[in-house]
Amino acid sequence: MRELRFVITPFCNYKCFFCHSESITDKIALYLSPSDYEFMAKVTKDQLGWSTCTLTGGEPLISPIFKEVCEKIKNLGIAITVVTNASLLARPTEMLKDIAQINVAVHTMSPDIYEQIIQVNYPLENVLSTIVDIRAKFPKLAIHLNYTVIKGLNDSSVDFERFIKFAKKIKAKAKFIDLSTIDNTLRTEALEIVRQLEGLGFEVKGENPWQYFLSRKTEEVQVVKCPFNGKYEDLPVRDVFVEPNGVLYRSFGGYLAVNALNEIKSRNAIGLLQKINVLLDRGGS
Numbered sequence: 001m002r003e004l005r006f007v008i009t010p011f012c013n014y015k016c017f018f019c020h021s022e023s024i025t026d027k028i029a030l031y032l033s034p035s036d037y038e039f040m041a042k043v044t045k046d047q048l049g050w051s052t053c054t055l056t057g058g059e060p061l062i063s064p065i066f067k068e069v070c071e072k073i074k075n076l077g078i079a080i081t082v083v084t085n086a087s088l089l090a091r092p093t094e095m096l097k098d099i100a101q102i103n104v105a106v107h108t109m110s111p112d113i114y115e116q117i118i119q120v121n122y123p124l125e126n127v128l129s130t131i132v133d134i135r136a137k138f139p140k141l142a143i144h145l146n147y148t149v150i151k152g153l154n155d156s157s158v159d160f161e162r163f164i165k166f167a168k169k170i171k172a173k174a175k176f177i178d179l180s181t182i183d184n185t186l187r188t189e190a191l192e193i194v195r196q197l198e199g200l201g202f203e204v205k206g207e208n209p210w211q212y213f214l215s216r217k218t219e220e221v222q223v224v225k226c227p228f229n230g231k232y233e234d235l236p237v238r239d240v241f242v243e244p245n246g247v248l249y250r251s252f253g254g255y256l257a258v259n260a261l262n263e264i265k266s267r268n269a270i271g272l273l274q275k276i277n278v279l280l281d282r283g284g285s
């Protein structure tokens with residue numbers, strides 16, 4: 001199913017060297033209010049049947065409107081996923097009660113490599129213990145652990161195995177993602193990651209245009225194609241991202257953006273749907 005992916009802030013407390021901030025490279029103005037996000041979520045739920053949405057960034061927990069946006073969207077009966085580095089989830093609060101799923105960027109099980117990736121002083125062990133703590137307190141929360149594969153840095157089979165075992169231990173989904181970067185020497189394509197996992201005994205059990213599903217006995221992993229990798233421009237359009245300034249763009253299908261700020265602010269549902277349809281003109285699910 002498609003969904004809206006709200007980039008509610010372009011800012012982050014990490015400085016990952018490969019960060020694409022969901023494709024936002026400039027410091028853009030922040031215009032959208034919690035009611036604006038509620039309006040978009042309601043229109044796409046009522047008119048397109050989109051029953052989930054994702055809050056991303058940057059680090060969405062930095063946003064001062066994060067909590068209010070979650071409350072408003074949850075009240076529409078829409079399941080929320082939050083993409084986070086987990087550093088601000090250190091004390092799980094009632095906030096997580098409004099969330100159906102968290103996607104946590106882990107990227108390695110090696111503290112040294114983690115530091116090299118995030119470029120700030122926040123220990124990996126804190127992130128891992130936070131995730132364990134969250135699992136204990138929120139047994140029904142879906143947890144996906146994201147591992148962006150960087151050639152020559154975190155792509156050892158030993159690190160892969162430790163990550164897969166940690167994910168299994170806390171009943172999380174392990175997702176390997178290929179890196180989107182202009183530096184080709186750092187990139188391992190999704191299919192190469194699949195081949196490496198097959199070398200560890202995994203078998204491909206299914207796939208769609210955007211990801212592969214693999215398993216090994218009771219362990220399951222996914223390999224996900226990064227929507228911002230220019231190599232995947234011919235894939236069907238998937239989701240619609242919303243920047244904080246009301247610009248919408250699509251994942252996959254080649255970069256295309258439209259400005260819907262006027263339609264959002266004037267509560268013009270028909271106009272908003274027309275803008276979304278401009279982005280969705282290349283098929284998909």
Ligand code: SF4
Nearest residue numbers: 012014016019058085
């Ligand atoms: S945690 Fe995510 S948003 Fe933050 S710098 Fe790293 S990749 Fe970018």
